[in-house]
Amino acid sequence: MSxxxxxxxxKGKVTPFSGNGRKLGYPTANIEAQTDLRDGVYFxxxxxxDYSNNPALIFIGTPTTVxxxxxxxxxxxxxxxxxxxxxxxxxxELKHYHRPNQTFGSVDELVKAMKSDEATAREWFGxx
Numbered sequence: 001m002s003x004x005x006x007x008x009x010x011k012g013k014v015t016p017f018s019g020n021g022r023k024l025g026y027p028t029a030n031i032e033a034q035t036d037l038r039d040g041v042y043f044x045x046x047x048x049x050d051y052s053n054n055p056a057l058i059f060i061g062t063p064t065t066v067x068x069x070x071x072x073x074x075x076x077x078x079x080x081x082x083x084x085x086x087x088x089x090x091x092x093e094l095k096h097y098h099r100p101n102q103t104f105g106s107v108d109e110l111v112k113a114m115k116s117d118e119a120t121a122r123e124w125f126g127x128x
Contacts, residue, residue, distance in 0.1 A: 006042070010035055010073055011091035014048070016084075020066040021074065024107070026114050027082045028059070028074035029090050035060060035073065037094070039101035043121050046075045047091040054080060055125040057117055058092050061101035065110045078118075078127065096124060 012031030021028035029048065039061030046056040056075045062068060075092050098117060104110040122128050 005096050006044075006094050008037065008094040009091060010094070011089060012073070014085045014088050014090050016086055017070070017072060017074070018066070018068055020063065020068065021076065022082065024066075024111055024114065026076050026118075028076045029085050029088075030072050030074040031090050031092075033073045038097070039071075041098040041101075041117050042094040043096040043098055043124050044092055044094040046077045047093075048077070048085060049088050051077060051080055053093075054078065055121070055127060056092060057098075057121050058094055059101075065102075065104045065107065076118075078122070078125070 010033045012033040014029045015032055017030045037060055042058040044056055044058050045053045047053065055078045058073065058075045060073050062071045075090065098120065104113060
């Protein structure tokens with residue numbers, strides 16, 4: 001799998017949404033960025049405050065499994081402290097398209113998929 005298959009950059013201010021990522025163990029930084037990219041999970045890098053080129057899983061789409069109806073861009077930055085980063089500028093660089101967005105039958109199925117996504121991302125980044 002090529003690490004340089006994509007080179008797409010998006011940025012925006014971190015804004016609060018529903019907080020479901022944090023409740024599921026995957027706190028995300030959400031940005032209001034308009035994009036026509038296909039919905040799904042991407043691997044890439046995030047730049048925000050003290051974090052430069054931090055490995056991240058980036059989701060683009062509508063998280064329908066948890067009942068949300070707004071399309072968004074959100075990044076789960078690997079191995080950073082879970083705290084509010086609201087108002088900070090977040091830039092993401094999408095490098096690899098991992099999988100399409102899905103609606104899961106339950107929240108447990110969603111969390112299982114997120115854990116699998118993280119494990120695959122860590123392998124892709126070489127940070128097992």
